[in-house]
Amino acid sequence: MGYSYDPENIFAKILRGDIPNDTVLETEHSLAFRDLYPQAPVHVLVIPKGPYVSYDHFAQEATEAEIVDFTRAIGKVCALEGVDSHGEGCRFISNAGSHGVQEVPHLHVHVLGGRPLGRMLPPA
Ligand code: DGP
Numbered sequence: 001m002g003y004s005y006d007p008e009n010i011f012a013k014i015l016r017g018d019i020p021n022d023t024v025l026e027t028e029h030s031l032a033f034r035d036l037y038p039q040a041p042v043h044v045l046v047i048p049k050g051p052y053v054s055y056d057h058f059a060q061e062a063t064e065a066e067i068v069d070f071t072r073a074i075g076k077v078c079a080l081e082g083v084d085s086h087g088e089g090c091r092f093i094s095n096a097g098s099h100g101v102q103e104v105p106h107l108h109v110h111v112l113g114g115r116p117l118g119r120m121l122p123p124a
Helices: 010-016 055-061 064-081
Strands: 023-026 030-034 042-048 090-093 109-113
Touching: 010 030, 010 042, 023 064, 030 064, 042 064, 055 064, 064 090, 064 109
Parallel strands: none
Antiparallel strands: 023 030, 030 042, 042 109, 090 109
16 A cells, blocks of 8 residues: 555645645755744754655655755754754654654654754653
């Protein structure tokens, strides 16, 4: 069974302009906006404009132009938000599927920074 994209997910509505967002960056194939429930001083979500459920879906099926644009958008967000790793750095998180506890089924990379973030995962 392949990937199935739900066009009624909240980020699809943001992309259609049906609900507002606090945009940090928009490019041809990507959009970056602030998380509604920030967990760090910098908490930006970077999403592709295309209908991809998760990072693995995107990595398997997106065009090279989309992949380059999305990757560069993440880099630009780090520079814009001052969280590049030549400074104090940040964390990139992309939850996928049920084990990954993904709440919104449209690929998003969380860019988190502006404070020490602790270890990657809590103890099991
Ligand atoms: P995840 O659990 O990785 O699927 O994260 C979903 C994130 O999306 C979560 O940090 C909260 C955020 N979020 C949910 N609804 C909205 C919304 O309507 N606007 C914005 N900006 N963020 C949202």
